[in-house]
Structure formats: structure tokens, C-alpha cells
Amino acid sequence: xxxxxxxxxxxxxxxxxxxxxxxxxxxxxxxxxxxxxxxxxxxxxxxxxxxxxxxxxxxxxxxxxxxxxxxxxxxxxxxxxxxxxxxxxxxxxxxxxxxxxxxxxxxxxxxxxxxxxxxxxxxxxxxxxxxxxxxx
Amino acid sequence: xxxxxxxxxxxxxxxxxxxxxxxxxxxxxxxxxxxxxxxxxxxxxxxxxxxxxxxxxxxxxxxxxxxxxxxxxxxxxxxxxxxxxxxxxxxxxxxxxxxxxxxxxxxxxxxxxxxxxxxxxxxxxxxxxxxxxxxxxxxxxxxxxxxxxxxxxxxxxxxxxxxxxxxxxxxxxxxxxxxxxxxxxxxxxxxxxxxxxxxxxxxxxxxxxxxxxxxxxxxxxxxxxxxxxxxxxxxxxxxxxxxxxxxxxxxxxxxxxxxxxxxxxxxxxxxxxxxxxxxxxxxxxxxxxxxxxxxxxxxxxxxxxxxxxxxxxxxxxxxxxxxxxxxxxxxxxxxxxxxxxxxxxxxxxx
Numbered sequence: 051x052x053x054x055x056x057x058x059x060x061x062x063x064x065x066x067x068x069x070x071x072x073x074x075x076x077x078x079x080x081x082x083x084x085x086x087x088x089x090x091x092x093x094x095x096x097x098x099x100x101x102x103x104x105x106x107x108x109x110x111x112x113x114x115x116x117x118x119x120x121x122x123x124x125x126x127x128x129x130x131x132x133x134x135x136x137x138x139x140x141x142x143x144x145x146x147x148x149x150x151x152x153x154x155x156x157x158x159x160x161x162x163x164x165x166x167x168x169x170x171x172x173x174x175x176x177x178x179x180x181x182x183x184x185x186x
Numbered sequence: 187x188x189x190x191x192x193x194x195x196x197x198x199x200x201x202x203x204x205x206x207x208x209x210x211x212x213x214x215x216x217x218x219x220x221x222x223x224x225x226x227x228x229x230x231x232x233x234x235x236x237x238x239x240x241x242x243x244x245x246x247x248x249x250x251x252x253x254x255x256x257x258x259x260x261x262x263x264x265x266x267x268x269x270x271x272x273x274x275x276x277x278x279x280x281x282x283x284x285x286x287x288x289x290x291x292x293x294x295x296x297x298x299x300x301x302x303x304x305x306x307x308x309x310x311x312x313x314x315x316x317x318x319x320x321x322x323x324x325x326x327x328x329x330x331x332x333x334x335x336x337x338x339x340x341x342x343x344x345x346x347x348x349x350x351x352x353x354x355x356x357x358x359x360x361x362x363x364x365x366x367x368x369x370x371x372x373x374x375x376x377x378x379x380x381x382x383x384x385x386x387x388x389x390x391x392x393x394x395x396x397x398x399x400x401x402x403x404x405x406x407x408x409x410x411x412x413x414x415x416x417x418x419x420x421x422x423x424x425x426x427x428x429x430x431x432x433x434x435x436x437x438x439x440x441x442x443x444x445x446x447x448x449x450x451x452x453x454x455x456x457x458x459x460x461x462x463x464x465x466x467x468x469x470x471x472x473x474x475x476x477x478x479x480x481x482x483x484x485x486x487x488x489x490x491x492x493x494x495x496x497x498x499x500x501x502x503x504x505x506x507x508x509x510x511x512x513x514x515x516x517x518x519x520x521x522x523x524x525x526x527x528x529x530x531x532x533x534x535x536x
Contacts, residue, residue, distance in 0.1 A: 141374035
């Protein structure tokens with residue numbers, strides 16, 4: 051299997067070509083909007099694909115530490131399996147949030163909130179500059 | 187099979203004039219001439235096109251520009267709404283608001299090929315480009331008056347088909363929608379759970395229910411020749427807490443500035459309260475921040491739902507993925523707003 055250039059670099063190259071070569075030759079307005087959306091998505095996917103498995107595994111551990119669960123080793127590093135484990139941990143985090151609010155445990159609310167703030171920081175790295183292309 | 191791209195069948199100028207003619211004919215129009223059909227951009231949820239029309243209806247000869255607004259091909263919509271309801275809402279708000287009148291409806295898509303309505307075209311400019319050329323001008327006051335006018339339309343004059351709060355309390359309904367969206371999405375959404383719990387804990391005093399636009403933003407406003415705001419796109423309208431629209435406006439403005447309310451919040455709120463009769467306790471900057479979070483769930487839940495459908499292989503489009511991805515921006519904005527409000531509330535207590 052050829053791993054270089056890595057997926058993130060290829061996605062970025064596709065976005066650059068779409069933007070510099072394809073877009074200037076397109077005159078149809080709906081198609082231009084679509085290309086604008088594709089450009090942003092490809093750039094986000096480029097950032098996401100480079101790190102998402104590592105980010106999810108690290109966050110699963112952080113969530114488990116915060117809510118007092120053991121972190122089990124993953125049986126597979128396939129994206130779909132890691133995403134499934136991440137969602138399960140996110141569900142447990144959601145339950146813990148509901149419990150902390152209902153018990154008025156402001157200290158635990160603050161701890162769990164910090165996990166969400168850390169998650170958002172990573173999401174912002176993925177998002178980059180938002181442009182609601184074609185809207186309004 | 188329907189065309190799956192954004193340049194689908196309703197965007198085809200070679201076939202649409204004949205379809206529009208059939209619709210107008212079915213409504214009793216005669217001597218119909220359709221020309222200049224051209225697709226429009228400007229919205230993500232529905233397909234739109236502008237055309238010129240001449241026809242006679244009810245013995246009156248009419249000539250002008252119109253907009254056809256129809257559902258995208260099946261499975262491509264990022265938001266599922268009802269053209270019949272949108273048509274009924276437009277009819278009911280027309281006497282009260284500066285909005286293009288609705289003229290014809292093809293509820294089942296018998297003539298157009300997709301459920302669609304025809305509204306009059308308004309000679310007006312999109313708000314953000316207008317601001318770039320002309321500055322803010324007196325748009326904040328116009329916005330307060332537009333919101334005030336919309337939120338004081340007598341509820342009994344709105345279509346009975348318009349959704350009302352099922353619990354009897356719009357805040358309870360909206361908070362429940364946050365929870366429901368978190369639980370029903372294809373993956374767990376702990377930020378949504380946090381937001382729901384936080385909103386529940388920090389409820390502001392109630393106000394009477396009214397029409398809520400639910401996508402009240404500069405994207406759905408135009409500026410006409412007199413410098414007045416024209417409000418469009420009532421597809422998400424319901425009866426609910428009117429402050430949701432103020433919060434939604436602020437939330438959208440964070441993604442697409444400027445925030446007209448922030449130009450002078452006191453002046454804006456004074457004018458809005460003057461029109462609606464709401465008290466300072468009911469509508470103030472802190473309450474608007476609360477609704478900045480609460481008010482987006484109508485749109486957000488629809489985007490999340492269709493995102494789940496795409497993840498489950500039931501549909502797929504760039505538009506769906508793009509809008510789902512944009513929730514990342516929303517999540518950061520909601521958490522920042524809860525943080526700011528928490529700090530402000532702590533300050534008040536201390």
C-alpha cells in the first residue's frame with residue numbers, strides 16, 4: 051500500500067485544483083456554490099483525517115478518567131470502530147452531565163464542561179474559517 | 187430517477203416555463219406568457235428560480251417578475267418543510283409585514299414536478315451586500331420594528347396548521363428538542379446534553395407566545411429601495427417564544443456578521459419592548475444571550491436529523507455534509523454563550 055502522500059495532503063491538493071482550475075471555468079451559480087462548499091469540506095477533511103483517530107482515542111481516556119471508568123484497549127483501529135467507541139464514551143459523558151446538573155454538583159459540572167471545551171478546541175482546528183458560501 | 191445535484195430539474199430553463207404555465211392555468215389564469223426563467227442562489231434549503239410572467243386572472247391583466255420556490259429532489263433537502271404551510275403563513279403575515287406576497291401553490295408538485303409555491307419578486311438587495319455598500323444606516327431600528335411587528339401579529343390570525351407548543355410552554359418544548367436531538371442523532375452529542383441541562387437550569391421569565399420565524403437572520407432579509415427590511419422564507423415558522431428569533435439572529439450574526447442588534451443593544455431593545463410591550467426583565471441582553479443558544483435548535487435539529495440519515499446511508503449530498511459540519515461552529519458559539527451568561531449571572535449574584 052502506498053501511504054505517501056498521506057490522505058490529508060491529497061485532499062488538500064484536490065481542493066487547491068478545484069479552486070484554482072475548475073472553479074474559474076464554471077459559470078453556473080448553483081454549481082459555484084456547490085464547489086465552494088466542496089472546497090471548505092475538503093480542507094476540513096484534510097485536517098480531520100490527519101488526526102481524528104488519535105484525537106478520539108485520547109478523548110475516550112479523558113472522559114473515562116473524569117467519570118471514573120476504566121479505559122479498555124480497543125480491539126480495532128478501523129475508523130468506524132474507533133468512532134463507535136468514541137460515541138459510546140460521549141454517551142456516558144452525556145449521562146454524567148445530566149446527573150451532575152440534576153444533583154446540583156457544580157464542581158463536577160465544571161469538570162465535565164472542561165472536557166467539552168477541549169473537544170470544541172479540536173473541532174475549531176478542523177473547522178478553520180467558516181464561509182456560508184451562497185447563503186444570503 | 188431524479189437528478190441528485192443542486193442543478194436539478196427545477197433548475198432547467200428549457201422545461202420550466204411550460205410547467206409554470208400549467209400551474210397558472212390550473213388556477214384559472216389565461217393568456218399566460220412565461221419568460222426569462224433563471225435559477226437563483228441564496229438559500230440552502232429549497233430550489234429557487236426567477237421568471238417573468240404575463241397573465242390574466244380574475245379579469246385583471248398582470249405583468250411582473252416572480253420567484254418559484256420548490257423542494258429539492260427527494261432525499262436532498264437539508265430541512266423537511268411543507269410548502270402548503272409556508273404558503274398559508276405567507277398569506278396570513280402579508281397584511282402585517284414587508285414580505286413578498288405568495289401567489290400560487292402547487293402543493294403536491296402536480297405541475298412543477300415538486301411541491302412549490304410562486305411568490306412575487308421584490309426589487310431588493312441581500313442585506314449583507316447592501317450593508318457593505320451603504321453601511322449599517324438605520325437598519326438596527328428597522329430590525330427592531332420588523333421583529334416587533336412579526337411578534338405582535340395576533341396568534342389567532344395565524345394558520346391553525348402552524349405548530350403550537352405541545353407542552354403549553356415553548357421553553358419546555360425547545361429544551362426537550364435539544365435533548366431529543368442529542369439522543370436521536372447517529373452518534374452521542376454530549377455538548378447538546380450540556381446545553382439542554384444548562385438551558386433548563388437558567389430559564390428566563392415567560393412572555394406570551396407569538397409567530398416565530400425560526401430562521402430570522404440577515405440571510406432571510408432584503409433591503410428594498412426605501413431602505414426597509416423585507417423578511418422572507420417562513421418555511422420553519424411556528425408559534426413559540428418570540429425571543430427565539432432575537433437569539434437566532436444573534437447566533438447567525440456570529441457566523442455572518444455584522445450583528446445589527448449589537449450596534450446599539452439598548453436602542454434596539456427599547457424599541458422592541460415599546461412595540462411588543464415586554465418588560466425589561468423579559469427582554470434584556472442576558473435574555474437575548476440565553477435565546478442565542480435556545481433559539482437555534484429548530485434548524486439545528488433538522489440538520490442533525492438529515493446528517494443521521496446520510497450517516498445511515500439513506501441519503502447523501504455535499505450540502506448535507508457541509509451544513510452538518512457547520513454545527514462545529516455552533517457548538518463553540520453555544521458554549522461561549524453559556525460561559526458568558528454564567529459569568530454575568532455570577533456577577534449579578536455577587
